[in-house]
Amino acid sequence: MPELPEVELAARTFRHRAEGRRLRSVEILDARLIRGGTEDAFRGSLEGRRVDAVTRFGKHLVVSLGEGERWWLHLGMTGKLAWRAPTDESPRFTRLIFRFDESAMHFVDPRLLGATAAGEEAALRALAGIDRLGPDALDVREGATLRRLVGRSRSPIKTALMDQKRLAGLGNIQACEALFRGGVDPWTPANALSEDTYESLAAGIVATLHHTLEAEGEREITYLNESKGAPNPFLVYGREAEACPNCSAPLLREKQAGRGTFFCARCQNVNGRD
DNA sequence: AACGGAACCTGAAAGC
């Protein structure tokens, strides 16, 4: 589930619920999420410590616990942080529970592709690969900046946008949405796009990130107590065969580097490949 | 160095 907007919302909720509070206990239901050390070491690094700050880098969360101690979390593809009252039952697929005095944070992750670790800052950043991340996608607003970051790659622009070493935060959905908003063919090599195209693509990235933040922030509040799923907030993602919101042509889906790419052939000027 | 593809995991939905 999580790309930059979801992780940003997770960070805000985390701050709201836990900043300034002490982590009382850690329950490990499935140790496969824990990296870089034993279960006991992980628990030992966290229990009794106070949450000073929660920071997001791309899709990564880093929690400052004081005295140089840090806690890293990555939600992978299916991870979620669910906050509940202390006595509430865990949601299905809860793998770890972090208990505070007035609430409990459940790390829910059906596919176990998420990860977490705790330890001294430098070691943790190396383990998590945070030093290898490109700039955060929310901070890249200029076409020229975007071009400098991804424009030397010969990969298709969609692949380049999702490369966290170039630009941190975009995943499959946000890349599809940004390319649609910018009117860009996802298969064009990144180094073959014009300056003007980078300008509209940068605008597309900013627009989709803010749109998703607002839509899902709203969802979180509105649907907090409802079991119903919210409507699809995206323009093209998950809308194969629906009408393009811009030109009404049927939207298409094709596999690209193993991931589904949703697009409008007309608005994004996609010609036959293969 | 840089790229495509498989692997890591598991569940839900679609297809037959």
Add this chain to the structure above:
DNA sequence: TGCTTTCAGGTTCCGT
């Protein structure tokens, strides 16, 4: 109905 295949919003490793 029940079995099989495909797909899923991520990252890393491996071979070319």
